[in-house]
Amino acid sequence: MPDETTHLLDIQHLHTGFRVGDAFYDAVDDINLTLDKNEILAIVGESGSGKSTLATSIIGLHNPKNTRVRGTIAYNGQNLVGLDETAFNKIRGNDIGMIFQDPLSALNPLMRCGDQIAETLKYHTKLNKQERKEHVLAILERVGIPNPKLTYRQYPHELSGGMRQRIIIAIAIACKPPIIIADEPTTALDVTIQAQILDLLEDIEKETGSGIILITHDLGVVAETADRVAVMYSGQIVEEAPVNELFAHPLHPYTRSLLNSMPQLDNVEDKLHVIQGTVPSLKDMQPDGCRFAPRIPWIPASAHEAHPTMHEVGPNHYVRCTCYKTFHFQDALSSVEGGIVNVTD
Amino acid sequence: MSLIEVKHLKVHYPVRTGFWNRITSYVKAVDDVSFNIEAGQTYGLIGESGSGKSTTGKAIVGLEKVTSGQILYEGQDITKASVRKSMHYNKDVQMIFQDSLSSLNPRKRIEDIIAEPIRNFEHLAPTDEQKRVQQLLDIVGMPSDSIYKYPFEFSGGQRQRIGIARAVATHPKLIIADEPVSALDLSVQAQVLNFMKDIQQAYHISFLFISHDLGVVKHMCPDMAIMNQGRFVETGTREDIYEHPQHIYTQRLLSAIPEVDPTHRQQNRKHRQAVEKKFQSEKKDYYDQNGRVFDLQQLTEHHAAAVKPEQADLCRQEIEHDRYPDELPLRMEVE
Amino acid sequence: MWKTILRRVLLMIPQIIILSLMVFMLAKMMPGDPFTGLVTPQTDPSQLHRLRVEAGFYNPWYVQYRDWVVNMFHGNFGTSYQYHRSVASMIGERAVNTFWLALLTFVLTYLIAIPVGIIAGRYESSWKDNAIQVYTYITLAIPAFVFYLFGIWLFGYVLGWFPTSGSISVSATGMIGKVGSMLYHMILPALLAAILATTSIIQYLRSGIIDNKQEDYVRTARSKGVPERVVFSKHILRNSFLPIAAFIGNNFAVLIGGSVFTETIFSYPGLGQLFISSISSRDYSIITALVLIFGIFTLLGNLISDIILRVVDPRLRIQ
Numbered sequence: 001m002p003d004e005t006t007h008l009l010d011i012q013h014l015h016t017g018f019r020v021g022d023a024f025y026d027a028v029d030d031i032n033l034t035l036d037k038n039e040i041l042a043i044v045g046e047s048g049s050g051k052s053t054l055a056t057s058i059i060g061l062h063n064p065k066n067t068r069v070r071g072t073i074a075y076n077g078q079n080l081v082g083l084d085e086t087a088f089n090k091i092r093g094n095d096i097g098m099i100f101q102d103p104l105s106a107l108n109p110l111m112r113c114g115d116q117i118a119e120t121l122k123y124h125t126k127l128n129k130q131e132r133k134e135h136v137l138a139i140l141e142r143v144g145i146p147n148p149k150l151t152y153r154q155y156p157h158e159l160s161g162g163m164r165q166r167i168i169i170a171i172a173i174a175c176k177p178p179i180i181i182a183d184e185p186t187t188a189l190d191v192t193i194q195a196q197i198l199d200l201l202e203d204i205e206k207e208t209g210s211g212i213i214l215i216t217h218d219l220g221v222v223a224e225t226a227d228r229v230a231v232m233y234s235g236q237i238v239e240e241a242p243v244n245e246l247f248a249h250p251l252h253p254y255t256r257s258l259l260n261s262m263p264q265l266d267n268v269e270d271k272l273h274v275i276q277g278t279v280p281s282l283k284d285m286q287p288d289g290c291r292f293a294p295r296i297p298w299i300p301a302s303a304h305e306a307h308p309t310m311h312e313v314g315p316n317h318y319v320r321c322t323c324y325k326t327f328h329f330q331d332a333l334s335s336v337e338g339g340i341v342n343v344t345d
Numbered sequence: 346m347s348l349i350e351v352k353h354l355k356v357h358y359p360v361r362t363g364f365w366n367r368i369t370s371y372v373k374a375v376d377d378v379s380f381n382i383e384a385g386q387t388y389g390l391i392g393e394s395g396s397g398k399s400t401t402g403k404a405i406v407g408l409e410k411v412t413s414g415q416i417l418y419e420g421q422d423i424t425k426a427s428v429r430k431s432m433h434y435n436k437d438v439q440m441i442f443q444d445s446l447s448s449l450n451p452r453k454r455i456e457d458i459i460a461e462p463i464r465n466f467e468h469l470a471p472t473d474e475q476k477r478v479q480q481l482l483d484i485v486g487m488p489s490d491s492i493y494k495y496p497f498e499f500s501g502g503q504r505q506r507i508g509i510a511r512a513v514a515t516h517p518k519l520i521i522a523d524e525p526v527s528a529l530d531l532s533v534q535a536q537v538l539n540f541m542k543d544i545q546q547a548y549h550i551s552f553l554f555i556s557h558d559l560g561v562v563k564h565m566c567p568d569m570a571i572m573n574q575g576r577f578v579e580t581g582t583r584e585d586i587y588e589h590p591q592h593i594y595t596q597r598l599l600s601a602i603p604e605v606d607p608t609h610r611q612q613n614r615k616h617r618q619a620v621e622k623k624f625q626s627e628k629k630d631y632y633d634q635n636g637r638v639f640d641l642q643q644l645t646e647h648h649a650a651a652v653k654p655e656q657a658d659l660c661r662q663e664i665e666h667d668r669y670p671d672e673l674p675l676r677m678e679v680e
Numbered sequence: 681m682w683k684t685i686l687r688r689v690l691l692m693i694p695q696i697i698i699l700s701l702m703v704f705m706l707a708k709m710m711p712g713d714p715f716t717g718l719v720t721p722q723t724d725p726s727q728l729h730r731l732r733v734e735a736g737f738y739n740p741w742y743v744q745y746r747d748w749v750v751n752m753f754h755g756n757f758g759t760s761y762q763y764h765r766s767v768a769s770m771i772g773e774r775a776v777n778t779f780w781l782a783l784l785t786f787v788l789t790y791l792i793a794i795p796v797g798i799i800a801g802r803y804e805s806s807w808k809d810n811a812i813q814v815y816t817y818i819t820l821a822i823p824a825f826v827f828y829l830f831g832i833w834l835f836g837y838v839l840g841w842f843p844t845s846g847s848i849s850v851s852a853t854g855m856i857g858k859v860g861s862m863l864y865h866m867i868l869p870a871l872l873a874a875i876l877a878t879t880s881i882i883q884y885l886r887s888g889i890i891d892n893k894q895e896d897y898v899r900t901a902r903s904k905g906v907p908e909r910v911v912f913s914k915h916i917l918r919n920s921f922l923p924i925a926a927f928i929g930n931n932f933a934v935l936i937g938g939s940v941f942t943e944t945i946f947s948y949p950g951l952g953q954l955f956i957s958s959i960s961s962r963d964y965s966i967i968t969a970l971v972l973i974f975g976i977f978t979l980l981g982n983l984i985s986d987i988i989l990r991v992v993d994p995r996l997r998i999q
Binding site: 046047161190191192194195198199217218219220221222223224225226243244247248257258259261262263264271272273274275278279 | 393394500501502530531532533534535536538539542557559560561563564565597598600601602603604605606607608610613614617618621
Binding site for chain 1: 895896897899900901902903904905906907908915918919922992993994995
């Protein structure tokens with residue numbers, strides 16, 4: 001699938017399993033994905049899709065006691081999977097920056113904002129204390145903090161949500177990492193602030209040439225910022241395409257269902273599309289076969305592959321399983337599970 | 346007559362500062378807000394965090410002490426707890442919360458959670474009560490064995506449906522839905538929104554739909570108000586707000602919604618930044634010197650915006666122009 | 681910050697007034713008076729009456745209260761009816777002993793509890809943690825007097841390492857000798873009291889560490905490439921100390937108040953022991969003075985806790 005040129009990040013056959021009892025269950029199941037310089041790769045999925053697990057696997061933040069990671073994450077000639085803590089600590093913050101969802105809980109309440117940013121520099125640069133401070137002030141200015149000197153000395157609770165998220169971004173970009181992972185960076189923010197933060201991320205990508213992995217559940221955010229999109233369902237990538245292609249020609253039943261369930265301009269009075277059933281829990285995921293099949297039961301089993309693989313359907317456009325070929329929507333109303341419409345007295 | 350008439354509602358919190366901890370100012374969470382909720386209709390309340398939208402909702406249910414103003418229900422002012430009690434207001438008006446997990450008592454079984462409002466207002470025999478609970482679970486499409494389970498055993502969407510079942514239990518006339526789908530995944534959100542519409546049709550329930558999500562509000566609410574700093578900046582029908590926004594704050598909010606079409610990305614961004622620039626530069630035309638939102642000016646029969654009185658005519662013309670672009674020259678001559 | 685502290689201090693004034701009124705009233709409500717103990721078949725009732733008049737016992741309550749308060753301001757807590765000595769000087773002598781014992785207990789408590797709590801939290805569910813859990817369950821469950829008597833029996837009589845009563849040996853001479861002897865007498869009661877006091881601190885610290893390990897900001901720190909050792913000391917531990925810091929003031933006050941128990945069992949001549957003996961001899965002037973002092977210490981302890989919490993937690997600093 002990936003071309004032979006070297007990618008910034010090259011993930012091959014990544015499995016991340018969590019221990020439930022004595023067995024491991026893969027929350028991320030055989031992911032192949034690449035990230036290049038100067039691109040924003042969006043990973044879209046609902047809760048339980050494994051998108052956040054994928055992010056934490058890349059940056060190696062899982063508790064080794066109850067997690068099992070297999071496969072390769074090739075970065076700069078080394079495999080990040082199984083890297084020891086000391087070596088990984090050199091990469092975290094320096095080569096991979098991470099932006100988190102909830103900016104209040106992601107900042108240490110007892111530390112001044114400036115010191116939290118400077119801490120990254122302390123472990124990755126040879127700058128002395130004074131130089132670090134100057135550097136931090138410059139970064140604060142870069143991420144759009146109006147009064148860097150004041151904010152340096154402030155504590156997280158003294159800032160608004162948007163300002164806090166700028167601090168988180170400042171921490172992530174302090175060492176100009178080539179890779180930035182943003183895990184739902186705007187979910188906790190108001191729309192106007194969300195727009196500003198997304199603009200900031202795009203500007204950073206253009207300026208530094210970093211590759212950004214944007215993890216989100218919001219298709220609007222994807223359409224506004226991503227260059228390339230991977231749609232995840234139940235631990236697997238079900239569709240991957242350049243952003244325009246994905247929104248113009250969504251193929252996988254899951255992608256199409258998701259787009260259909262969004263409240264949009266034209267379906268104001270209609271019912272929204274509802275996907276039948278629920279996302280399977282970690283333990284209930286089928287090891288084989290199309291994992292989305294139980295949620296589109298009106299599609300015959302013969303339409304699915306026994307061992308679904310990714311099919312190239314266009315330039316850089318890949319779809320898992322063959323069911324996309326025959327997929328059609330059922331009448332929207334009858335797919336409402338239970339509910340008033342089905343209740344008979 | 347409207348089901349609920351909110352008149353000049355104010356909810357102010359005192360701010361205590363200084364050595365003696367005296368009240369030095371007030372946080373005006375809700376500052377002179379008026380609107381009506383019609384029977385069987387959904388009214389949308391849109392705002393960002395801290396806009397006072399939730400406080401307004403809580404004041405209507407009676408969870409927030411009202412500083413001044415009236416909330417008329419069947420012609421009676423229910424801002425006093427005694428009035429609410431005497432007219433079964435608490436039975437007629439229910440609430441659905443955003444966080445379905447923390448709003449359901451974790452130590453109670455679903456049966457008791459749903460039966461609680463019934464027990465508060467009606468006295469049913471245990472068998473009748475259980476029948477009612479089963480019916481309610483049916484309505485929200487939950488299996489009948491759910492009654493013996495605890496909240497944590499359900500997914501977010503299922504819990505939100507249990508919250509709806511509890512709210513519907515007393516046959517309410519109005520449900521205040523405070524960000525009912527914000528914590529839910531897209532596909533589950535669709536399910537819950539559909540349920541709300543179904544229930545509304547079946548039982549003729551009114552909703553006050555409080556949300557920050559302009560897409561969801563657009564889908565759910567024919568009428569709505571945009572809130573900012575405890576005040577209404579614009580009220581109107583869906584078309585008024587989304588097609589002819591007059592207040593700069595509304596325009597800014599609308600421009601910030603990400604569009605699900607990547608091909609317009611560049612224009613959207615330019616437009617958004619232009620509106621943002623306009624917002625920064627024209628702020629003083631839309632807020633008084635204390636940063637307070639102006640009073641609403643009626644622009645059309647159903648559309649009002651908080652603009653300066655002298656600006657209102659201009660807005661009216663603009664709306665006309667938007668609607669009937671060809672007639673504009675004629676109007677200009679008339680003026 | 682200073683304003684807040686000053687306001688808290690000023691707020692203590694009405695609290696102390698209410699406390700003193702309650703103490704005064706309690707003393708008045710108690711049956712009998714110190715002179716009833718002097719009554720013998722030969723006592724002349726008129727002489728008893730004269731004594732009571734001299735002591736002001738027939739004045740209205742508010743006059744008595746006022747006299748009591750005014751006297752206290754002059755450092756005059758009255759005279760012990762039993763020992764016929766100034767209460768102030770008696771309390772003064774004992775207070776020094778109690779203070780040093782409480783201080784040593786306090787220091788030992790934190791010296792034991794903090795490292796033990798850190799080990800339990802850091803190595804959660806390991807054999808170390810399990811052993812510490814057993815330790816905390818035992819110290820929580822065992823009644824204090826059983827524990828103290830066992831300690832006295834083991835270390836005092838069986839092993840003979842420490843003296844089991846008194847605060848200083850009569851034969852101690854010289855500065856170093858006296859301090860040494862004092863310490864020697866204090867170690868056993870302080871150590872045993874400290875062991876009992878560690879339980880709650882260990883538990884708070886342990887659960888604080890376990891909770892904070894899961895916090896998002898710890899994940900942020902790890903994502904910055906901060907070494908695990910520093911993540912623990914700078915991020916997890918600092919936040920886990922907040923509840924501990926909040927208890928410091930209270931804890932000291934509790935130790936002063938709790939001296940009643942320890943000192944009685946160890947026959948240690950401090951305020952606690954004085955309190956018990958005064959109660960049995962109905963020496964009201966001492967009882968009232970001590971109750972007032974214990975009360976004021978509790979208020980002061982809360983004040984210190986408040987101040988410490990404000991210093992260590994920036995979220996409480998803003999007005």
